[in-house]
Amino acid sequence: MTDLRKSDRLIKLGLLMIAFSAISALFVITLFIFEQGGPIMFKYGLKSFIFGQDWYPSEKIFGLWPMIVGSLMVTLGALIIGVPLGLATAIFLAEFSSRRLARILKPVIELLAGIPSVVYGFLGLMFLIPFIRENLGGPGLSVLAASIILGIMILPTVISISLDSIRAVPDCYREGSIALGATRWQTVRMVVLPAARSGILAAIILGMGRAIGETMAVIMVAGNAAEIPSSILQPVRTLTSNIALEMGYAAGEHRQALFATGVILFVIIMVLNTIANLTASRQGKR
Amino acid sequence: MKETAIEVRNLNHFYNRHQSLKNINLEVYRHEILAIIGPAKSGKSTFLTCLNRMSDLIPGARVEGQILIDGQDIYRPEVDVVALRRKFGMVFATPIPLPMSIYENVVYGVRLAGKNNRPELDRLVEDSLEKAGLWNEVKDRLRISALKLSGGQQQRLCLARILALKPEYILLDEPTSGLDPISTMKIEDSLRRLKQNYTIILVTNNTKQAARVADRTAFFLMGELVEVAETEIIFTRPTDKRTEAYLEGKFG
Numbered sequence A: 001m002t003d004l005r006k007s008d009r010l011i012k013l014g015l016l017m018i019a020f021s022a023i024s025a026l027f028v029i030t031l032f033i034f035e036q037g038g039p040i041m042f043k044y045g046l047k048s049f050i051f052g053q054d055w056y057p058s059e060k061i062f063g064l065w066p067m068i069v070g071s072l073m074v075t076l077g078a079l080i081i082g083v084p085l086g087l088a089t090a091i092f093l094a095e096f097s098s099r100r101l102a103r104i105l106k107p108v109i110e111l112l113a114g115i116p117s118v119v120y121g122f123l124g125l126m127f128l129i130p131f132i133r134e135n136l137g138g139p140g141l142s143v144l145a146a147s148i149i150l151g152i153m154i155l156p157t158v159i160s161i162s163l164d165s166i167r168a169v170p171d172c173y174r175e176g177s178i179a180l181g182a183t184r185w186q187t188v189r190m191v192v193l194p195a196a197r198s199g200i201l202a203a204i205i206l207g208m209g210r211a212i213g214e215t216m217a218v219i220m221v222a223g224n225a226a227e228i229p230s231s232i233l234q235p236v237r238t239l240t241s242n243i244a245l246e247m248g249y250a251a252g253e254h255r256q257a258l259f260a261t262g263v264i265l266f267v268i269i270m271v272l273n274t275i276a277n278l279t280a281s282r283q284g285k286r
Numbered sequence B: 001m002k003e004t005a006i007e008v009r010n011l012n013h014f015y016n017r018h019q020s021l022k023n024i025n026l027e028v029y030r031h032e033i034l035a036i037i038g039p040a041k042s043g044k045s046t047f048l049t050c051l052n053r054m055s056d057l058i059p060g061a062r063v064e065g066q067i068l069i070d071g072q073d074i075y076r077p078e079v080d081v082v083a084l085r086r087k088f089g090m091v092f093a094t095p096i097p098l099p100m101s102i103y104e105n106v107v108y109g110v111r112l113a114g115k116n117n118r119p120e121l122d123r124l125v126e127d128s129l130e131k132a133g134l135w136n137e138v139k140d141r142l143r144i145s146a147l148k149l150s151g152g153q154q155q156r157l158c159l160a161r162i163l164a165l166k167p168e169y170i171l172l173d174e175p176t177s178g179l180d181p182i183s184t185m186k187i188e189d190s191l192r193r194l195k196q197n198y199t200i201i202l203v204t205n206n207t208k209q210a211a212r213v214a215d216r217t218a219f220f221l222m223g224e225l226v227e228v229a230e231t232e233i234i235f236t237r238p239t240d241k242r243t244e245a246y247l248e249g250k251f252g
């Protein structure tokens, strides 16, 4: 009896320590990034750091604006491609396909999330880049290529989360609507989608988080020029690519500037995550 | 004499191999309230869903026999099912307002049919809520979410919502089973008023309710129609012993 209680207490203590170390690891990482990247931002001025147009680290010119724009363009592009496709798939699987088909397809789609990003990048390089170069012009390595690859990469996230939230809409809403003389499609559009709205929003925001954080595949297909692209067929560099490409050889202030890039990325992702959590908790309340 | 509105002939219904309705023959008269009573699982709900072909939506469900409405079989292949469902208003046991405002709930079906004229919709909303006995309680807050109403109000909203579609028939499946006595009374009052213009079929697990509102009552048992007659006759001198046993509370 007392023995049991003792081991119970030990287990509780152990779990507490594990949880604590996990949280403190996160905390330490955050602190480290800010400690490394913070000072240089203030040394050169927050404004010129964020809005500076030029990135010449060897001459100590650190303007991150092209990369910020690049990340946002590529992420937006990924959403424009991935969200309609993903949402349409989720609607089809939840409302119009046979249950058997959905049971087979859903795990397959979730498997897509497990393919390493370097493979997506490689496929893009092999097929997509030549296709864009030959048919649309430009170097092929471009905003468009990165958007398409990322759009495909966020599909599993968008599909599985919006599918779950569409399925969570009680059947009685559908029956009520159909009994009022609505067709299946009208029911989906006017009742099911609005009811699943916040879950779908969360799916989009999590997909967005995935797109903005992705590095390897983007480096392989985006071209990585550190300037604001004049069209979607021009190369682009994202914040994550900026870090990954230069970390290997950077030293001194250059290195710190890369950490500062991390700080900016961190802030952007925090904002997105907070929005996702807020919408998810609103969904829970209803 | 009474005019026949719906004629059910040799209706059988199956869920896969399980037979849920057995050779039902029944007439429903225009502008009457027909109550359907019977113990749980006797096929009452199934019978209602056969009438507006909601039964089509359940995988594995199958219907045999005929249901004639205005002399036409609704199970003919060329029947427009959506148009058919519009002739029937259906109210379920649990009130299920759609997740939108009171106003939008009432005009939902009408908007689907393509009507969008604002003054016309306003009039329709007032008229339908009035008929369902809800207008006075909600007229100042038509824009709030329908999910904020009480259960009894939600159920009357569901009634208003189908009245807005100007159906010919109203099907109610245990509409008051989750409601308090006062809400129940309000619904029953509405039904009595509505029967002047509508043909009403009311499934109820409360035999007293059938006695209170129905012109005729049908007794279902294990998928069979045991008997159907004037409500007074069913309750005072039923022909079948099983009806009598049920009314005395011997089963169900």
Ligand SMILES: Nc1ncnc2c1ncn2[C@@H]1O[C@H](COP(=O)(O)OP(=O)(O)OP(=O)(O)O)[C@@H](O)[C@H]1O
Residues within 6 Å of the ligand: B015, B018, B020, B038, B039, B040, B041, B042, B043, B044, B045, B046, B047, B058, B205
């Ligand atoms: N979706 C379904 N799939 C398979 N069988 C069903 C389904 N719905 C009902 N049944 C079966 O059909 C029979 C009749 O059910 P029904 O719901 O019509 O009865 P009911 O008289 O409305 O009962 P209750 O008073 O419980 O509502 C029951 O045996 C039931 O188990």
Ligand SMILES: [Mg+2]
Residues within 6 Å of the ligand: B044, B045, B046, B173
């Ligand atoms: Mg039932």
